[in-house]
Amino acid sequence: MTIAFGMMPRLSRDTRGASVVEFAIIVPVLIGLILAILEVGYQGYINAVVQGALSKAGRRVTVGNMTQADVIALIKSEVRDVVPAQYVAISTRRYFNFSNVGKPEKITSDIDPKGTYNLGDCFEDANNNKIYDATPGDDGVGTADDIVYYTVRVVYPNLTPIGGLLSWSPTRTVSATTVLRNQPFTSRAEPTTVCTKA
Numbered sequence: 001m002t003i004a005f006g007m008m009p010r011l012s013r014d015t016r017g018a019s020v021v022e023f024a025i026i027v028p029v030l031i032g033l034i035l036a037i038l039e040v041g042y043q044g045y046i047n048a049v050v051q052g053a054l055s056k057a058g059r060r061v062t063v064g065n066m067t068q069a070d071v072i073a074l075i076k077s078e079v080r081d082v083v084p085a086q087y088v089a090i091s092t093r094r095y096f097n098f099s100n101v102g103k104p105e106k107i108t109s110d111i112d113p114k115g116t117y118n119l120g121d122c123f124e125d126a127n128n129n130k131i132y133d134a135t136p137g138d139d140g141v142g143t144a145d146d147i148v149y150y151t152v153r154v155v156y157p158n159l160t161p162i163g164g165l166l167s168w169s170p171t172r173t174v175s176a177t178t179v180l181r182n183q184p185f186t187s188r189a190e191p192t193t194v195c196t197k198a
Helices: 002-013 018-062 068-079
Strands: 088-095 107-109 122-125 147-157 171-181 192-195
Touching (some): 018 068, 018 171, 068 147
Antiparallel strands (some): 147 171
16 A cells, blocks of 8 residues: 555656547547538538529529529529539519518508408509419519519538537528519519409
């Protein structure tokens, strides 16, 4: 027992192997931090690429030489170098004016109960389909002077395994939207007022 206590001061001064222990403690944390930075940085890069592709497609549509299929093809071709096309979802909705985006058609003559559409009300039929629409937009890129709401959503699997260790979702999501008015290269149908009978 005395020998063991006599060795203690000598062992406490012996630092051989301490670097290995410190390395073993620090390296997993450092690798985890690098992988997390890589994951978040990649998401930022995808966001920038998607936003750029959306802007490019939107600019081309506003001058009137692209269809909805052309928009989808252009955006997917722009982002395919950073994320496969099967992870990309694109939608376009056409509205008559900016005030229609995400809102119901305007009620012009309202009977009780007020503030909600019911039989007997008159409304501005923005898409001229003779039906009151709570969301009046149509799919597509529209025609002259139409407002087009573009949405691109990319859902892709995590690039690194760090997400599982940090309890992140197994997928990452990037979304981009923009609203643009097409140029007045031709005429378009004006909305009509439709009145329903009670």
